[in-house]
Amino acid sequence: xxxxxxxxxxxxxxxxxxxxxIGHPDAEICFVNSSSNAGNKITDVHSGLLGDTDLVFTxxxxxxxxxxxxxxxxHGDTRKFLDxxxxxxxxxxxxxxxxxxxxxxxxxxxxxxxxxNRRNTCKSRYVANPGCFATCIELGLLPLxxxxxxxxxxxxxxxxxxxxxxxxxxxxxxxxWRNNNMSIYKPFEHQHLxxxxxxxxxxxxxxxxxxxxIPYRGDFARGIFATIVLKCTHDIETIYxxxxxxxxxxxxTHVIPTPIDLKQVxxxxxxxxxxxxxxxxxxxxxxxxxxxxxxxxxxxxxMNLLFGLEETVGLKLKPSAF
Numbered sequence: 001x002x003x004x005x006x007x008x009x010x011x012x013x014x015x016x017x018x019x020x021x022i023g024h025p026d027a028e029i030c031f032v033n034s035s036s037n038a039g040n041k042i043t044d045v046h047s048g049l050l051g052d053t054d055l056v057f058t059x060x061x062x063x064x065x066x067x068x069x070x071x072x073x074x075h076g077d078t079r080k081f082l083d084x085x086x087x088x089x090x091x092x093x094x095x096x097x098x099x100x101x102x103x104x105x106x107x108x109x110x111x112x113x114x115x116x117n118r119r120n121t122c123k124s125r126y127v128a129n130p131g132c133f134a135t136c137i138e139l140g141l142l143p144l145x146x147x148x149x150x151x152x153x154x155x156x157x158x159x160x161x162x163x164x165x166x167x168x169x170x171x172x173x174x175x176x177w178r179n180n181n182m183s184i185y186k187p188f189e190h191q192h193l194x195x196x197x198x199x200x201x202x203x204x205x206x207x208x209x210x211x212x213x214i215p216y217r218g219d220f221a222r223g224i225f226a227t228i229v230l231k232c233t234h235d236i237e238t239i240y241x242x243x244x245x246x247x248x249x250x251x252x253t254h255v256i257p258t259p260i261d262l263k264q265v266x267x268x269x270x271x272x273x274x275x276x277x278x279x280x281x282x283x284x285x286x287x288x289x290x291x292x293x294x295x296x297x298x299x300x301x302x303m304n305l306l307f308g309l310e311e312t313v314g315l316k317l318k319p320s321a322f
Contacts, residue, residue, distance in 0.1 A: 002026055002307055005066040007033045007081065008073035009057060012163045013096055015046040016296035017072060022052050024300065024314035026307070030066050035059045064088055068303060071095040092306050093126045094299050100128040101195045112302040114311065115250050116142060116199055121305045129302065132294025133158055133215060134192040136224045138199045139253055139271045140286030143246035144239075145203035149232060153209045158226035159216035163291055179219050187214045223262045224290045232282040239275055239282065247273075251312045252293065252301070265289050269297035269315045292317070 004021060008014060009032035021027045032042060038059035043050045045057075063069065069091055071078040079099040087093070093109075100109035110120045112127040113135065121127055130138070137156055144150050159182070190213055200207050209230075218225075232239065243255045253271040260272045269292045276283040288294050297315055304311045 001028045002068055002303065003028050003030050003066045004068050004070065005029075005031050005033065005061070005063065006070045006072060007061075008071060008077070009034045009042070010037055010045050011072055012291055013295045014072035015048065016291045017070060017096075017299060018042065018046060018049060018053070018055075020296055020300045020314055022049065026309055026313060027303075029053075029055060031058050031060065031062060033058055033061055061085075063091060066091065068092045068094065068306070070299065071097060073097055075099060094129055094302055094306075095127070096129045096295060096299055098128075098131060098191060098195075100126070101130065101134075102198060111195070111199065112298065113138060113199065114298070114301055114305060115139060115247065115253055116202065118305060121302055122308070124306070127302045127306065129295065129299050131192040131195060132224060132288070132290040133160065133190065133213075133226075134195045134199070135294045135298065136226045136271065136286050136288045136290075137192075137196055137213070137228065139288075140226060140228045140273055140284045141196075141200060142203060143243045144230075144232070145200045145207065146246060147242050148204050148206070149234065149242075150200060150204055150207045150209060150230070152231040154211045155229045156211065156213040156226060157216065158213070158224055159218040160224045160290055161218055161220045161222040163222045181217075181219050183217045185215055185217060188212060190215050220262075222289055222291050223266050224288050224294060225262050226286045228284040228286065230282055230284075231280050232277075233280060236275060236277040239277070243273065243275065252315070260285055260287055262287055264319055265293070266319055267292070268317045268319050269293050269301065 021029055034057040037057040040057050042053055042055040075097045078095045078097045100107050109126040109128040110124040112121055113130045247253045252269050255273050260274045265287050266289050271288045271293050274285040304313050
């Protein structure tokens with residue numbers, strides 16, 4: 001049994017992580033640390049877990065009693081914590097913030113995209129969970145990078161659900177604003193661009209094209225729908241073969257010959273990818289659930305890898321029929 005602690009348990013991602021871990025046959029949640037909610041029941045915040053858990057938030061940190069520590073903290077807080085605390089020697093860490101996603105000499109975190117770094121994740125102690133947009137876009141492009149076929153500028157449009165903005169209300173997350181509405185934010189400078197570029201260059205070091213990324217806020221709660229366009233001279237049959245060979249050993253990423261829609265992945269840990277050729281242009285559609293494959297589901301996937309479990313344990317989730 002993997003004994004688990006969680007720091008920062010009040011957000012959407014933490015709620016999904018708790019839901020998955022409660023149902024995981026090899027996981028035991030030992031504590032959920034939240035200073036602002038200490039003493040309150042988990043279900044006071046995550047009411048969807050009513051009947052599933054009697055856990056209570058705590059402000060204590062019994063790190064010696066656990067095997068794995070999850071950080072569901074705001075960006076910057078994980079680094080502050082690790083700079084000010086000494087961890088037990090054998091304690092493993094999975095960080096869902098963006099603090100350690102970029103490789104640097106001052107940390108030992110592995111970038112935890114299993115379809116890219118599965119082997120290294122299995123051998124690591126510290127894992128940086130990828131960003132949701134980054135996960136969706138990288139999975140759409142990694143096979144081409146491995147084949148060294150990224151030879152032009154890349155154009156990405158991706159729309160995300162409101163849960164991607166976190167649980168704290170803001171002017172662009174209130175229902176009355178978000179409903180029946182769309183908007184662009186952080187065009188060409190989204191914070192996930194550096195990790196996307198890092199992953200592509202890991203497989204194709206000579207890639208130096210621009211990634212023109214336009215993110216959109218959608219009027220739905222969860223999911224990411226990304227379309228990627230780039231120039232490619234190969235025929236569609238060859239491209240499909242490249243993708244199918246790249247993902248043939250992956251449990252959650254599937255290349256689909258027919259057009260795909262967002263409801264096929266919502267509430268699952270899947271990524272679905274569809275490919276089309278239009279003249280010399282390749283259109284890639286990539287879709288995920290931002291809270292699962294883009295966050296908590298991927299974090300549990302990484303836990304399974306860290307502890308030598310079959311990687312789909314606790315993640316065989318089915319989409320809703322409607």
